[in-house]
Amino acid sequence: MYTPQAGIFALGTSSHAYLEFDLLDAKKYKEFASTISAIHEPRTTTGGVNFVIGFRPELWRNILPEDAPQDVDGFNKQIQGIEGFVMPATQHDALVWLSGSAYDVIFDMARSVVHDLAGQASLGEETSSWPYRHDRDLTGFVDGSENPTLLDAPIDALLPEGVPGAAGSVLLLQKWKHKTAEWEALPVDRQEHIMGRTKLDSIELENKPDDSHVARTDQDEYGNIFRRNMPYGNVDNHGTVFVGFSAEQKRLSGMLDSMAGLVNGTRDALTRFTEPLTGSYYFVPSVESLRRLR
Numbered sequence: 001m002y003t004p005q006a007g008i009f010a011l012g013t014s015s016h017a018y019l020e021f022d023l024l025d026a027k028k029y030k031e032f033a034s035t036i037s038a039i040h041e042p043r044t045t046t047g048g049v050n051f052v053i054g055f056r057p058e059l060w061r062n063i064l065p066e067d068a069p070q071d072v073d074g075f076n077k078q079i080q081g082i083e084g085f086v087m088p089a090t091q092h093d094a095l096v097w098l099s100g101s102a103y104d105v106i107f108d109m110a111r112s113v114v115h116d117l118a119g120q121a122s123l124g125e126e127t128s129s130w131p132y133r134h135d136r137d138l139t140g141f142v143d144g145s146e147n148p149t150l151l152d153a154p155i156d157a158l159l160p161e162g163v164p165g166a167a168g169s170v171l172l173l174q175k176w177k178h179k180t181a182e183w184e185a186l187p188v189d190r191q192e193h194i195m196g197r198t199k200l201d202s203i204e205l206e207n208k209p210d211d212s213h214v215a216r217t218d219q220d221e222y223g224n225i226f227r228r229n230m231p232y233g234n235v236d237n238h239g240t241v242f243v244g245f246s247a248e249q250k251r252l253s254g255m256l257d258s259m260a261g262l263v264n265g266t267r268d269a270l271t272r273f274t275e276p277l278t279g280s281y282y283f284v285p286s287v288e289s290l291r292r293l294r
């Protein structure tokens, strides 16, 4: 029986940091894996920090081939959608996602992680995030309504027992900048048609348009995923960190293709008001796999 990294399911935290690292010397991946797996949270009972550690899928296959799924790849090529829409590929070698109850502990831990990895890896991308009005993203809509409950989420997010990489998960991390002025210039009913749900109470529209976001990412079509999206940014420059876990990469990649208009020639209307700035896939191994690296 394998155990998933607990941070995947640690809901309700108010401060987050996503640290994406690049190896300085590609040959030294074993030393790097050993250092990153030795990172541990503060050991007091009250001041906890959750960690989720992920690796570029191809790198993970080198580190521990017997615990690696074969059919998972990095975000190695940009997605060229219709009408000139592009999702960039900004793959890094590893991710450490920290979450906790206050930003001071996250800040201190993030500094300590970067310090521990210095000499082996450089920090390629750092984003911090925080919840907005309880459960809304910065479009003002409730985000996560169609997420599975915590009882069902492991089935959707984790590779099953008996396969290489069991209790691991495929994570898509994508930073989306919002075009807030253009979005907020729309009347609410237009925003609702773009999202496919009502704004106030997140009820799915009966006749949602084919280009609405929830029609383009319909889980009945692509399979269920577990999302941990969070707002990021400042007054001038902000958006959504999309954090999606899945037992199968094709659910996530299918949704991205669909949003980009590559499935049926219809592009997700939300992509006209948001712009993807980054895109990486990480394999998030089980706790047992991580322990083997130490």
Ligand code: HEM
Pocket (backbone or CB within 6 Å): 137, 139, 141, 142, 143, 144, 145, 146, 147, 172, 174, 176, 195, 197, 202, 213, 214, 217, 218, 219, 220, 225, 240, 242, 244, 252, 255, 256, 274
């Ligand atoms: C700017 C970026 C994004 C924003 C602001 C956003 C926001 C939302 C909102 C408000 C909903 C409706 C409520 C809910 O069920 O959560 C939703 C649904 C959903 N989104 Fe996104 N999303 C973004 C990007 C993405 C991406 C990149 C994916 C997939 C790779 C995705 C997958 C989904 C899925 C699977 C659903 C539920 C669909 C269903 O009803 O089955 N979203 N999103």
